[in-house]
Amino acid sequence: EMSALNITFFCLYGNKEKRPSNISTYGIRSFCGGKVYYEPRYPNIYFAIDGEIYIVEDKRYIVVGGAHSVDKLHCLEEGRPFFADEMPDDDIRCSVEETLLRCDNKIYGILTHTCPLKYLPTEVIMTTRQSADLRCRKKKKSHKKVFRPDIDRSTEIWLDKIEDGVEYSVWYCGHYHMDKTIDKIHMMYNEIRPLH
Numbered sequence: 001e002m003s004a005l006n007i008t009f010f011c012l013y014g015n016k017e018k019r020p021s022n023i024s025t026y027g028i029r030s031f032c033g034g035k036v037y038y039e040p041r042y043p044n045i046y047f048a049i050d051g052e053i054y055i056v057e058d059k060r061y062i063v064v065g066g067a068h069s070v071d072k073l074h075c076l077e078e079g080r081p082f083f084a085d086e087m088p089d090d091d092i093r094c095s096v097e098e099t100l101l102r103c104d105n106k107i108y109g110i111l112t113h114t115c116p117l118k119y120l121p122t123e124v125i126m127t128t129r130q131s132a133d134l135r136c137r138k139k140k141k142s143h144k145k146v147f148r149p150d151i152d153r154s155t156e157i158w159l160d161k162i163e164d165g166v167e168y169s170v171w172y173c174g175h176y177h178m179d180k181t182i183d184k185i186h187m188m189y190n191e192i193r194p195l196h
Contacts, residue, residue, distance in 0.1 A: 003042040010036070010054075011047050013065040014113040014175060015086045016075075020047040022085070032056055034063075048111070050088060051095035059108040059196050064088055064096055064159070067114035067175050068152040087155045096162070106167045109196065114175040116163040117156035119185045121176050170196060 002009055010031070013019055020026045020037035026047070028035050034052035038045065048054065048063040055061075066087045069075065075082040088096070100107065115121075163171070171185045172195075179191040186193075 002045055005044070007044065009045045011045065012063060012111060012113050012174075013047055015067040015069045016081065016083070017086070018083050019066075019085055021049075033060075050092045051099045053099060053103070053107070056195055060103070061109040061111050061195075062096065062099060062103075062107050064092070064110075064112045066092075067155055070151050087152070088158070093158055100162070100166055105165055108169050110162070110166070110168050110171040112159060112171070112173045114155055114159065115171075115173040115185055115187060116159040117153055118160055118163070119182050119187075120153075120156060121178060121180055121187065124176055124178055 023037075023039075025039050025041075026037040027040060028049075029038055029046075030036075031046055031054065033055040035049050036046035036052075037049065038047070048065065050064050050066075051062065053060050053062050068087050069082065072082055074080075169184065172188055173185065174188050176187055177189050178187055179189050180187040
């Protein structure tokens with residue numbers, strides 16, 4: 001359906017999906033001063049490459065996709081897809097840091113799937129206290145296992161370090177399925193807005 005539209009989609013991979021670099025049908029082409037992954041049968045759908053800089057209307061943006069799926073264990077137990085490389089690994093992190101260093105740690109915008117830890121939208125995340133309250137409620141007996149999240153915040157912790165060391169004007173991210181702005185961080189979900 002997307003390939004039938006007469007527009008170009010510039011996508012970041014998130015969590016719960018295979019990295020385009022690990023899909024044999026994807027090729028690489030140039031786009032906005034950087035490289036992107038694409039499939040020839042869907043020529044208008046591009047996936048950003050981590051650590052690449054893309055220039056849009058003379059403004060430079062760096063990209064980092066991926067995040068941890070808190071329901072990883074649940075997916076594995078139920079036989080649903082889970083990709084062990086959904087988070088940026090050490091090679092990607094080094095590449096991003098080196099790219100930023102070459103830019104003197106100054107860039108107009110940062111595009112990521114998740115956000116730095118300090119901006120974590122805790123209002124949409126179940127707290128330990130909420131979990132305790134739920135456990136205290138009387139429940140019907142069930143043979144189904146209780147979901148226990150497996151939370152790895154190493155990507156968000158690393159993005160904190162990036163955010164602290166880089167001079168930037170705007171940061172866009174998704175992952176939390178909400179529209180919210182905190183300082184220069186814009187969490188996107190339903191809202192549609194100009195890039196800059």
